Amino acid sequence: MVRLRIRCRCVALAVVVSQIFLGFWFYSQPLDPPKQFLKRLFSEGGQSILHLTDHEMSHYYTFFGKDLCVKEGVIPEKSSEGNCVCRKGWKGRRCGVPEVMQRAKWMQNEELSKNLQLRKRARRVILVTPFSYEFDIFETNVNELNGLVDIFVIGETNYTEPGSKASLPVLNKLKKEWLKDFQDKIIYVPVTESDLKKSSFMQNLVHTGLRLVSDIRPDDLFILTNGEEILSRDVLTFLKLFQGYPLPVKCQYREHVYGFYWRATKSINNTKPQVCASSFQFLANAFEYQVSRLQEGSVLEEDLNFFTTHEQPVSEWTVPDAGWKCHLCLSVQNIFRKFLNLPKSYRPKWFTESSSSMLPFIQRLVKFGQDENLAPIGKANTPSQENLPSYLWNNRENFNHLLKNPYETISIHNLV
Known part of the structure; x- marks a missing residue:
């Protein structure tokens, strides 16, 4: 009988200890980002603080011996020590200067550009x-x-x-x-x-x-x-x-x-x-x-x-x-909601709070290319890989409403 009690106590103790270790393991696991966000958002006393950290240099640079090239601008398989071969649109000895920067006026000023150099520690x-x-x-x-x-x-x-x-x-x-x-x-x-x-x-x-x-x-x-x-x-x-x-x-x-x-x-x-x-x-x-x-x-x-x-x-x-x-790159429903949520003094002069009349009116603006002031926008543009953010281009099937006029081929009488 005594042995049985001892065995029961040992089993109970083992269960308690395992639960404690399981609890420590569970709460030590990192939360996924959405749970982290909600925990920060609703923590006692307001949002908790995010800490800035640094990445290793290899996060931004590709090394060839003692030399380095900027990852964003270099073609690694064609580069070697002392020779950074740049992708199209990038220039500079380290392939770190995009062409758009070359067009900035200050780059033509030797007094301003002579001290330009890569950082060993990137800015956050x-x-x-x-x-x-x-x-x-x-x-x-x-x-x-x-x-x-x-x-x-x-x-x-x-x-x-x-x-x-x-x-x-x-x-x-x-x-x-x-x-x-x-x-x-x-x-x-x-x-x-x-x-x-x-x-x-x-x-x-x-x-x-x-x-x-x-x-x-x-x-x-x-x-x-x-x-x-x-x-x-x-x-x-x-x-x-x-x-x-x-x-x-x-x-x-x-x-x-x-x-x-x-x-x-x-x-x-x-x-x-x-x-x-x-x-x-x-x-x-x-x-x-x-x-x-x-x-x-x-x-x-x-x-x-x-x-x-x-x-x-x-x-x-x-x-x-x-x-x-x-500008106003939203669905027609969200354009209406955005105007509706603005103070009246910031709304377009033609705007009313009636969705039944406003939705077809906004659709006509989109179809014919007039802004919220009823002025012509400019010219129709055919988006291509060269003139779009790469994320939009690579996921264009999800953003077709931003790449093609949804009302271009719809009769004005069929706008709802």
Whole structure:
């Protein structure tokens, strides 16, 4: 009887010990990105912090003996020590300078370009973007810039008119595991009505985003987009891996409306290139974290000489072909929802809250190539591999609505 009790106690102890070890093993396993995202989003006291880390040099460079070439721009099988053979569209001794950069005015200035050199430690990149139904654009940005952007700060607001609230479509999609493979590097910022009364949408995103990122270095890079912009991977590779180019950086995008099948012949809404890239140190010291001043690119005269060094010249310049801007590149239903969620003063003059009349009206705008101001967009464009982001081209069967006018062959009487 005594032996039986001892055996039972031993078995019970073994079960308890195994459960303890099983519990330790289970909770030590890394969460998949969607669960990590939800855990960060709803942790006690608000979102937890994401930590910036560094990649090994081999993540960005291919080594041939003691020499190196930039992975994005080199043809490895044709290269050797002392001889980097560049892919089409890339130049430089290390194949690290995309041709678009060669067209920038400052590159023709020997005083500005002589100190340009590759970095031994790549800048970490934080991309900040406000959101309003631009799911396809953000999905393209995330996949196109994967491996170059370290943290994506995205935000949306549910404020429309006083006393009314819009939905939060981005948050709802993220909860349903949208972009699940990238959620471990996404920071989501909800912007409230009270936030907007204090400062702009983008200012809120930058301010809150900075509080949720740790280990930022002075030379880390901030990229600002407006939600409709897709930055070229080639351009970001250059900005991430080189030092010695001037700050701040402005971006001029190829502009499209409704889809890549309508190419704008003039700037959409007469917008001028805005600052799209700055180092953390430059944002903090030259602009005092004020995004409006940064986007204007207005460096105070007394700051100009103070911040200019051989390693970091200060001179406003523009990347002439930095990527793509696809204005209102949404489904007709989402264009209607986007206008509906805007304050009335920001809506088009013709807009009403009646979906039955607005949906066919918007369809006609798309069909005939008129923007929200009823002005002609420009000319029809046939998208090709050379003039599209590679992610869109490689997945064009999923983005056919952005590559071909869906109403081109539909009779106006059949528009619904």
